[in-house]
Amino acid sequence: MKLKFNSTKISFLVLFVLSFFSQVFAQSETGFPPNYYDIIALLLLFIVILVFTGLIYFEEITGKSTSKGKPSLFSRLKKSLSSSVPVEQEEEILLDHDYDGIKELDNRIPPWYNYLFYVTIVFGIVYMLYYHVFSSDKSMYDEYKEEMHTAQIQKEELEKTGTFINAENVKLLTSPADLSSGKSIFEANCVACHRKDAGGLVGPNLTDDYWIHGGGIKNIFHTISEGVPQKGMISWKTQLNPKQIQEVASYVISLHGTNPENPKPPQGTIWKEDEKNNE
Ligand code: HEC
Incomplete structure (x- = not known):
């Protein structure tokens, strides 16, 4: 089989390719830098070029010129693009x-x-x-500046909810504002088991030196966040965000030594507060 190309066929091909690419690029929202559509378009362009080159060589194998004896458009195009010297x-x-x-x-x-x-x-x-x-x-x-600005806003937003706070890096809060919001969290969620003065009821006394799961902000944050479900202390991480857990844990620590009336007898072991635990 011999393939012949004339100007009409080529014009159709070019028209088709052009209309196709204008469609593809019209989908693109960002223009430049290339997005998904641009990359597909480039890939297709590459394929078209490959096919085009393939056709040129195919024509060379099957016959150099059109039936009229004058060089075909492809061979003329190829010649003008490569300007290679004939082997002879x-x-x-x-x-x-x-x-x-x-x-x-x-x-x-x-x-x-x-x-x-x-x-x-x-x-x-x-x-x-x-x-x-x-x-x-x-x-x-x-x-870049815009993205950095958005990221900054997002970061501030995340910091407000304490997304980056965990039992490893949590810091003790001491400001009256934080402690008072810790107090309201405590009164809303914890008094049923720990009593309003934290002297202990179902749960242990939280004001003495004795801790079952360790004192200090890190251990207390961990106990509140993960809970001790088998002993009746629920995990709070689904109901309180890390920032709130930090606040209530700090509040609990601030109650240390308040000696409430009729406290629950000590449970656990003595916790020696050393500076490192609150860093
Ligand atoms: C349903 C009852 C209940 C509620 C509500 C509850 N706790 Fe507890 N909590 C317990 C029990 C029971 C324990 C003891 C767990 C154990 O024996 O291991 C405990 C232990 C703790 C401990 C560890 C004490 C230690 O000695 O290591 C902390 C801290 C604590 N609770 C804080 C809180 C805070 C803060 C809240 C509110 C956000 C809260 N708890 C709400 C029942 C409760």
């Missing part, structure tokens, strides 16, 4: 040095290569005008 004339551009039998041809730089270079220059100029002279769109630097 290679003698003329052979350089006269010879390295162990390897000889060099003094070929011209293929025009397609130069065209690519010109395209990058034009692209560069358009890019500069678009982003830096007329500021038609946000530059990469502006986008």
